[in-house]
Amino acid sequence: MRVLVRRCWGPRPVGGGAGRGPSPQWRALAGLSGCPGGEDGRGTRVREKPPWRVLFFGTDQFSREALRALHAARENKEEELIEKLEVVTVPSPSPKGLPVKQYAVQAQLPVYEWPDVGSGEYDVGVVASFGRLLSEALILKFPYCLPRWRGPAPIIHTVLHGDTITGVTIMQIRPKRFDVGPILKQETIPVPPKSTAKELEVVLSRLGASMLISVLKNLPESLNNGRQQPTEGVTHAPKISARTSCIKWEEQSSEEIFRLHRAIGNIIPLQTLWMDNTIKLLDLVEVNSSVLTDPKFTGQAVIPGSIIYHKQSQKLLVCCKDGWIGVRSVMLKKTLTATDFYNGYLHPWHQKNSQAHPSQCRFQTLRLPTKKRGEKIVAMQQCTK
Secondary structure (H helix, E strand, C coil): CEEEEEEEEEECHHHHHHHHCECCCCCCCCCCCHHHHHHHHCCCCCCCCCEEEEEEEECCCHHHHHHHHHHHHHHHCCCCCCCEEEEEECCCHHHHHHHHHHHHCCCCEEEEEECCCCCCCCEEEEEECCCCCCCCHHHCCCEEEEEEECCCHHHHHHCCCCCCCCEEEEEEEECCCCCCCEEECCCCCCCECCCHHHHHHHHHHHHHHHHHHHHHCCHHHHHHHHEEECCCEECCCCCCCCCHHHHCCCCCCCHHHHHHHHCCCCCCCEEEECCCCCEEEEEEEECCCHHHHHHHHHHCCCCCCCEEEEEEEEEEEECCCCEEEEEEEECCCCEHHHHHHHHHHHHHHHHCCCCCCHHHCCEEECCCCCCCCCCCCEEEECCCC
């Protein structure tokens, strides 16, 4: 979660060491950071404590959980944490809009569509899975601004790479670059075995929402105690695109394919090529070791991509780099069960080409053309190794 704050030249921190020049301090309060008169430079008095006026930036299910927590805090009149809550999201082809807009409309919160950010006065900007780089001019309108997470891609890569530890970081926003501000709060949790990115997103969104409220309750102190991000341990994730979903049968192990399915399967179904047709693999399952004792698997040499229909379990069994994966349904023009695919496509092919080697009927890696525009690179910083 990110926090927008004004950048001013502040006093040297205690213990900063002699002989150093002044360093830029990111402070919650403009008055504390050297801006005259306790104002934000535009004549507007900066609040030093709650209740806060909040402008929330978000889009998806993940950020909706944070918005829900902020809305609940605003409705809690006894605590007086949030006085005003308004929302900025991005346009969507759907008439209903993205999840954040749907929630804002349901909760009767003022909502704007980017690049419109309204014209009101706010104390805090909260940015959660927004996917747009805020301009320096916009950041400087906020005495405080909280960024949160780095969008869904870090969660995807956590599952994709088999990480055992994940977490949420709340940090300050700085102009012109994503995810470089000081850390205000950070918590880690173990990744449940075999969890999907969607399941993990639910857990992390709730954790992040709770952390956000905790930071808002002590915002000036949290900002003053923020720590710089480490320069080591930062890895840049590859692009998440349709090409990521193309299975490389000769290169990927069964475990890697299952992790890929758990990471992106609910967003982009895994894809492969069969007889010059693109096929999407919709439901992947592990193969029981007892199935692999069948003579079909032990009595002949098979190569990655080879397909065998297992009648007893009604699955397609596909050979990969180090073993087999099971497929219960595919999409080829329409959704088909493994049995439908076998009866309608595999079995007729084998009857027609009885002399051909079975490997000619295998799945092959789909090579999609490289897209140079319209794809985003997402960065991931692992909190714990």
